[in-house]
Amino acid sequence: MPTKSKNPHLPFGDRQTAPWYGKNILSVKQFSRDDLEYIFSVAHEMRTMVERVGTFDLMKGKILANLFYEPSTRTSSSFMAAMQRLGGAVIPISEVKFSSVAKGESLPDTVRTLGCYADVIVLRHPEVGSAALAARHAGKPVINAGDGVGEHPTQALLDTFTIREEMGRLDNLTVTMLGDLKYGRTVHSLARLLTQFDGIKLNYVSPEILRMPRDVMDEVAGKGIPQSEPMSLEKVLPKTDVLYVTRVQKERFEDPGVYEKVKNAFVVNPKVMKAAKEKMIVLHPLPRVNEISMDFDDDPRAAYFRQMEYGLYVRMALLALVLGKA
Numbered sequence: 001m002p003t004k005s006k007n008p009h010l011p012f013g014d015r016q017t018a019p020w021y022g023k024n025i026l027s028v029k030q031f032s033r034d035d036l037e038y039i040f041s042v043a044h045e046m047r048t049m050v051e052r053v054g055t056f057d058l059m060k061g062k063i064l065a066n067l068f069y070e071p072s073t074r075t076s077s078s079f080m081a082a083m084q085r086l087g088g089a090v091i092p093i094s095e096v097k098f099s100s101v102a103k104g105e106s107l108p109d110t111v112r113t114l115g116c117y118a119d120v121i122v123l124r125h126p127e128v129g130s131a132a133l134a135a136r137h138a139g140k141p142v143i144n145a146g147d148g149v150g151e152h153p154t155q156a157l158l159d160t161f162t163i164r165e166e167m168g169r170l171d172n173l174t175v176t177m178l179g180d181l182k183y184g185r186t187v188h189s190l191a192r193l194l195t196q197f198d199g200i201k202l203n204y205v206s207p208e209i210l211r212m213p214r215d216v217m218d219e220v221a222g223k224g225i226p227q228s229e230p231m232s233l234e235k236v237l238p239k240t241d242v243l244y245v246t247r248v249q250k251e252r253f254e255d256p257g258v259y260e261k262v263k264n265a266f267v268v269n270p271k272v273m274k275a276a277k278e279k280m281i282v283l284h285p286l287p288r289v290n291e292i293s294m295d296f297d298d299d300p301r302a303a304y305f306r307q308m309e310y311g312l313y314v315r316m317a318l319l320a321l322v323l324g325k326a
């Protein structure tokens with residue numbers, strides 16, 4: 001279960017006994033399989049409500065502080081849309097250079113400030129462990145929206161929700177992760193989260209210098225999940241149920257020359273995908289650069305744009321849960 005935020009002021013009218021009330025969401029390690037089933041059932045309800053009425057007043061009077069120290073399109077805007085569709089309001093801080101961060105204010109002081117104005121804080125920050133640090137000082141629940149090369153737990157939740165909705169199951173799947181597995185925090189979180197399910201097999205295909213970190217592989221191995229690191233995609237593609245493609249993260253490379261050498265190591269296109277099953281899906285956390293060609297976008301197996309939409313419902317569910325409204 002998630003860690004509890006140190007919020008001494010519990011507003012009247014919230015379901016303060018709800019198991020998720022006031023809790024931080026920092027890592028996928030916090031979730032049991034029952035937790036996941038519950039989140040997905042709430043996300044499913046959110047989808048139904050959005051399709052039926054668009055916006056509703058579940059979170060009227062609640063405020064989200066959306067604090068992003070790194071660029072984002074999907075995570076930032078889907079959290080804002082989630083709060084607004086639930087009838088709440090948002091303090092958007094996407095350009096920290098226009099906040100007091102530019103004057104040297106520390107992360108603890110910044111989140112302590114936002115905790116005075118908002119009911120929940122969503123944080124993206126370039127340093128591993130930043131969300132946990134913020135949670136110790138905010139006085140309100142903190143949701144990790146990506147901490148450097150660490151974790152991106154809400155992305156992994158929406159990825160698994162997407163798999164469940166698209167494939168109809170989360171057990172007995174072969175998942176192949178492709179691309180930048182070293183710096184791609186989404187794959188670190190997803191590999192860990194998939195250990196909750198039965199009959200999962202994980203393949204990691206990447207350039208040699210961008211392999212899945214040993215600590216993640218050790219954790220996954222400790223849960224009894226078979227993993228392999230094949231040299232080529234062709235070897236595992238025919239048996240893959242979910243191909244999870246990631247961008248080579250240029251911004252994490254110290255030497256631009258090294259990035260240039262690996263940036264196009266793997267490209268998914270219609271020709272490559274001829275070897276894949278008819279019933280499988282291709283996911284990508286996005287943004288993409290060249291790693292999936294645009295002429296694959298119309299293939300029914302290309303689920304990455306639907307994946308973005310599922311993210312809205314999962315983030316609506318998470319906000320409702322930590323604010324005691326679900």
Ligand code: CP
Nearest residue numbers: 072073074075285286
């Ligand atoms: N998937 C994801 O985190 O996208 P953004 O960087 O656009 O938020």
